[in-house]
Amino acid sequence: MAADRVVIVGAGQGGFQAAASLRQDGFAGRVTLLGDEPGLPYQRPPLSKAYMKDGDPKRLALRAEAFFAEAAIERVEGRAVAIDRAAARVGLADGRTLAYDQLILATGARNVVPPIAGLADAVASRAVVGLRTLGDAGLLRERIAAGGRAVVIGGGFIGLEFAAVARAAGLDVTVVEAADRLMARVVSPEISGHFLDLHRSLGVDVRPGVAATAVEPGAVTLADGDRVAGDLILLAVGVRPNAELAAEAGLGVANGVVVDGRLVTSDPAISALGDVASYPGPDGAPVRLESVQAAVDHARHIARRIATGDMADYAAVPWFWSDQGDRKLQIAGLRHPGHRTVVVPGDRLVVLSLDGDVLKAVETVNAPAPHMAARRLLAQDRALTAGEIEAAGFDLVALAKGAKV
Ligand SMILES: Cc1cc2nc3c(=O)[nH]c(=O)nc-3n(C[C@H](O)[C@H](O)[C@H](O)COP(=O)(O)OP(=O)(O)OC[C@H]3O[C@@H](n4cnc5c(N)ncnc54)[C@H](O)[C@@H]3O)c2cc1C
CATH class of the missing domain: 3.50.50.60 (FAD/NAD(P)-binding domain)
Incomplete structure (x- = not known):
């Protein structure tokens, strides 16, 4: 062409x-x-x-x-x-x-602005801010510097990364998440649980399963009737x-x-x-x-x-990372809600997502070597089964050495 x-x-x-x-x-x-x-x-x-x-x-x-x-x-x-x-x-x-x-x-x-009472006006006046651009980040940095209380609407990657930074800067932080677990769209329940514990241990008030129902400058009202004050309100419910x-x-x-x-x-x-x-x-x-x-x-x-003029089909293995507090979450492959999960025995959190018996995704926390190995294993032409992984003592790094990509 x-x-x-x-x-x-x-x-x-x-x-x-x-x-x-x-x-x-x-x-x-x-x-x-x-x-x-x-x-x-x-x-x-x-x-x-x-x-x-x-x-x-x-x-x-x-x-x-x-x-x-x-x-x-x-x-x-x-x-x-x-x-x-x-x-x-x-x-x-x-x-x-x-x-x-x-x-x-x-x-x-x-950024999506969901139909929550008062939200569109609050976003228009910048009383509520999203985080997509350098300009958004600059404004949020000014508000962090002013201190006080932060409310994060949305417990996904960006909301949680921001929550960890704001908390470390000394703010009182509340994270409101309508789904019953964090990052629910993308990660396994095991990873959601791990990060719920992490953020709570950092002193973040995390509220899964509670939707925001109304927003006004300086406060967010929740479905359970509670009203949470926020000098800073971040909207992070997706794009x-x-x-x-x-x-x-x-x-x-x-x-x-x-x-x-x-x-x-x-x-x-x-x-x-x-x-x-x-x-x-x-x-x-x-x-x-x-x-x-x-x-x-x-x-x-x-x-x-x-x-x-190379007309090949696209076939790259998806991968992703998120840094929250001192934890680096890495994901190789794509998880579906219907997948079953297996937690790999060991001192680092490694979660396998399997479609029946076939490996589809691997989530790791502070474990870069298994993450890199998983990317290699998922790039192979042939499917890797749970049985093979177990037979190899769940050693993804060793398995990847023999992988033909
Ligand atoms: C705060 C934040 C943290 C993130 N962290 C991670 C992470 O840890 N790991 C990860 O893998 N991903 C992360 N992401 C996601 C990642 O940044 C995006 O997936 C990536 O930037 C997508 O690239 P893109 O080129 O598709 O879009 P973008 O990088 O968003 O670029 C699109 C550009 O097009 C411009 N544009 C739109 N319409 C028009 C138009 N009509 N005319 C001219 N210009 C236009 C936009 O203004 C924008 O500049 C993060 C995103 C954000 C916002």
Whole structure:
């Protein structure tokens, strides 16, 4: 497929990576990286971790300014508002247009604001803040510095990472989670329990199974009638893909921009990646992942296809991490609620998720070697069974040494 002009909409983790990988793979045409956030492309994970603690912006930028000039990546600041597929042009809010041969949608996701009484107004006035951008993180850092009480609505990864930092900074922290356990959408009950104990031991008031029903500046009312005061209120109940641009252009959208195994949309000139893309996951079922791994690996895959014509299907093993207090949770593979779990005997927490007898995911806490081993084992062509793992004394590292990837 000959392409002279690639336009990437969204200059975040995946958009940046697509531009960089196009050059690494020898693409010699024009590369335009369009983003609606000010400044250099930056990574989001530190916003709820190191940056929330130390406020040091130096490690956030994915590359220094000089990189983009050297790699001949044209950075355009602006917001895409329309795709004219017939003319192969992207329209910007300020009236400019960008012509493309290949278009990559890397528009990410935005925070969900659920229909809770008073919440929309509180978010609009910034009395309640989400945590998605550098600007959000800066505001939250100011509020942490002011001290007092923090309420976190949502016991997922970002809410819990933030809770640990705010607590360490001396705030009284309450985490409200509507589901009956923490991070319930993604992790096993064993991992939820481990982190519930951790946060409670740090002095965080964690309330699983209680929904927020009303919000006003300075307080959150809960389904059980309690009212929790918060000088700082963080909303962290999940994100929604920024897929409107694709939908309005007539591309398939279902929980994100639908792409095939090559990460191409229903238009062969348009690909999508990262948080906004719904792709055929490891089991073939559509999946939309919100992770650095997905954004980066999708980007590399799309860049390779455009630069070299490699038409292989995407097959990277998903992986993820979250830092909470002194614990690093790492997940390799994809867990489904129907999987059974096996806790590996030993002093580090390692949880296997199995579909029947077949290994599908491995969660580890402060155990990087089994995590890396699991990624290798899950990348094999053949399935690994519970029986084989048990026969090897649950030693994933030893098993991975013999794995054929
Ligand atoms: C606080 C926080 C902590 C996280 N921690 C982890 C972690 O520990 N581990 C992990 O694996 N993942 C983590 N993530 C998730 C990870 O950062 C995302 O999955 C990743 O950034 C997705 O990359 P992306 O390129 O798809 O989207 P993004 O990085 O969000 O980039 C999308 C960009 O597109 C821009 N954009 C959107 N629409 C338009 C438009 N119409 N025109 C122009 N620009 C547009 C957006 O403003 C944004 O800059 C974290 C996320 C957050 C917010």
